[in-house]
Amino acid sequence: MNEALKYLTKDKDTIEYLTFFVLLEKIKYIPPILEYCGDDFVEYMIELLPRIDDKYDRASLIETIVQSYYWDENSVGYSDELFNEYIRCIRDHATNLDDIISCLNGFVHAGVRKQEIVIQLIKHVDKEKTITILSRFELDDVTGSPGNESKLLTEAKEISSIRWRSGIIAQFLLLVHPQVRKYAGISQITFLYDTYHGVYADCWPRGLLPNQKELLLNSKVLSAREISVLETLEELIxxxxxxxxxxxxxxxxxxxFAGKDPLDVIFTLPK
Known part of the structure; x- marks a missing residue:
């Protein structure tokens, strides 16, 4: 298989070359295939990277290397080098948010400190994109220094909480609001599930409150009153x-909602 992949990348601007990167997008998050390709495949991608000019292809190649590489203390220098290159890909909008989060988590496993990830994002990537990325990144063990870094971390954590809050309330609406239950599947508004069946049968509220009640309260994602309503729903159904x-x-x-504008309630964290 590796010989076939090498053949595909032998010449740029060919259909074979394009095919390689299409395949890369398909396999980069499938561990059994990456394991099957083995160390030779990873080493070849590392050799290939300096030859790639297209920013999108470079980002995809880095993401695959990070998912495939066996990181140890001897590879810390390379992981730092690769991370700096990936920050440039993020800056140049060469990849999407889901891939960014997966790859940054991969860099954490490779030994890159979360604090360094935050610093480099703030330094090289525009503010709005940085906050969006950090809102999807696990930040509980990251502390910002005084000033801009701390403010951005606070804003990112707030957005993360609102994202969590709005998801819970969206599921709540699928259960208690007849119109939402009826039209969620065709609506342009996303309720996480196409129908209430997924929430009712598979996800919520079974397990949500017993497992995460204290976290939801301490993180100020939901108020005690709101959680009480959800507990009542859990009891009823x-x-x-x-x-x-x-x-x-x-x-x-x-x-x-206590007579308030539902959108204000959804997107306002409790005090």
Missing amino acids: NSQEKDLDSPEVKQLYDAF
């Missing part, structure tokens, strides 16, 4: 087996 169209369930919408 899990223990009492109330139908979602029952008056008791329908009343929980009003109890949660």
Whole structure:
């Protein structure tokens, strides 16, 4: 297989060359295939990287190397070099958010400190994109220095909390609001699930509150009153087996939003 991949990249600006990078996008997050390709494949990608001019192809190649490489204390220097190159790819908008998060987590496993990731993003990437990336990145063990870095971290953590909060409330709406249940699958508004069945049967509220109640409170994602409403819903549909169209369930919408604008409630963190 490695010989075939080398053949595909022998000459630039060919259909074979384009095919290689299409294949790379397909396999870079499939560990069994990467393991099957082995160390020779990784070494070849490392050799190939300096020859690649296209920023999108460079980003894809780095992401694959990070997912494939066996990092140890002897490879710290290379991981730092590769990380700096990847920061330039992020700066130049050469990759998407999901790939960025996966790759940055890969760099953490390779030994790059989270603090250094934050510093380099702030230094080289525009503010809005940096905050978006950091809001999807695990930041609990990262502390900012006084000034701009600390402010950006605070803003990113707030956005992360709102993202979590809005997701929970979206699932809540799928259960308690008849119109949302009816039209979620065709709406341009995303409710995480196309229908309420996924929430009701697979995800929420089973396990959410018992496992994360204290975290939701301490992180100020939900208030104690809001969690109480969710606990009531859990009791009604899990223990009492109330139908979602029952008056008791329908009343929980009003109890949660308390007469306020739902959008204001969704996108405002509790004090």
